[in-house]
Amino acid sequence: MSLVPFDDRDGQIWHDGRLVPWREAKIHVLTHALHYASCVFEGERVYNGKVFKLAEHSQRLIDSGRILGFEIPWSRAEIDAATEAVVKANGIVDGYVRPVAWRGAEQMGVSAQQTKIHMAIATWEWPAYFSPEARMRGIRLQIAKYARPAPNTAPTKSKAAGLYMICTLSKHAAEAEGYEDALMLDWRGQVAEATGANVFFVMDGKLHTPTPDCFLDGITRRTVIDLARKRGLEVVERAIMPDELTKANEAFLTGTAAEVTPVREIGPYHFQPGQITRVLMDDYDAAVGKTKA
Numbered sequence: 330m331s332l333v334p335f336d337d338r339d340g341q342i343w344h345d346g347r348l349v350p351w352r353e354a355k356i357h358v359l360t361h362a363l364h365y366a367s368c369v370f371e372g373e374r375v376y377n378g379k380v381f382k383l384a385e386h387s388q389r390l391i392d393s394g395r396i397l398g399f400e401i402p403w404s405r406a407e408i409d410a411a412t413e414a415v416v417k418a419n420g421i422v423d424g425y426v427r428p429v430a431w432r433g434a435e436q437m438g439v440s441a442q443q444t445k446i447h448m449a450i451a452t453w454e455w456p457a458y459f460s461p462e463a464r465m466r467g468i469r470l471q472i473a474k475y476a477r478p479a480p481n482t483a484p485t486k487s488k489a490a491g492l493y494m495i496c497t498l499s500k501h502a503a504e505a506e507g508y509e510d511a512l513m514l515d516w517r518g519q520v521a522e523a524t525g526a527n528v529f530f531v532m533d534g535k536l537h538t539p540t541p542d543c544f545l546d547g548i549t550r551r552t553v554i555d556l557a558r559k560r561g562l563e564v565v566e567r568a569i570m571p572d573e574l575t576k577a578n579e580a581f582l583t584g585t586a587a588e589v590t591p592v593r594e595i596g597p598y599h600f601q602p603g604q605i606t607r608v609l610m611d612d613y614d615a616a617v618g619k620t621k622a
């Protein structure tokens with residue numbers, strides 16, 4: 330697969346208040362965020378030229394920064410407007426948006442009180458590439474060696490760059506053994522989430538999903554819970570232990586990038602992507618305004 334590097338593309342990136350040519354959106358090597366992970370970000374999807382749940386994502390970016398002890402110097406409305414401007418400037422119809430905010434290079438060391446907060450928003454095309462039939466085959470997940478940390482070990486409610494170190498390690502380990510992704514347990518051994526998506530199970534005709542008390546309560550997760558309830562499905566948020574997965578018939582992931590992705594295997598547990606997953610995939614596609622395949 331030939332990859333076009335992300336620093337060598339055409340287009341424009343919103344950087345600290347203005348649109349700059351793509352290749353000029355740079356930071357210095359002594360940026361605090363690069364050394365100490367003082368960085369938060371978002372992942373958003375553009376459908377038909379419009380960002381799905383834009384206000385929620387912009388607010389979560391601000392909240393993530395506050396959890397890391399910094400205030401992004403743009404309001405939610407300003408971030409929304411900047412996002413819309415960059416999507417328009419790049420002519421993105423179906424794509425992805427990556428806002429990121431970080432501590433700059435004004436101070437180097439663990440203490441970073443004097444750093445300025447910077448922000449950038451980039452967007453690129455990301456057309457859906459799986460047909461519903463291919464997606465229905467379901468993906469395979471390895472159970473990760475790393476656990477999601479406890480809320481008193483890391484700022485687990487922030488979409489903070491530092492929290493993704495164990496996600497990349499877990500995903501690489503899974504890919505090395507032919508899996509698509511990894512399922513992470515939490516520090517108690519309870520089922521938590523995948524490396525970039527939340528997880529749901531169908532058991533006894535009900536939807537079960539872990540309580541998000543030490544990982545991201547995804548915007549897609551909440552959307553899918555609403556869609557399920559509208560269908561009259563009971564949704565149970567609770568602690569789920571891995572050995573309970575023998576009782577699950579269906580499993581799927583939810584996330585801005587993953588949308589609703591059926592899962593057919595998690596370690597020793599097997600599932601059959603089925604009716605409930607299919608209905609929720611279709612309902613999610615309709616909710617985001619995707620034209621039906």
Ligand SMILES: Cc1ncc(COP(=O)(O)O)c(C=O)c1O
Binds near residue numbers: 524545
């Ligand atoms: C670790 C992790 N969990 C869950 C999610 C799902 O969140 P959302 O549905 O808001 O994209 C994501 C994606 O952003 C993620 O990176």
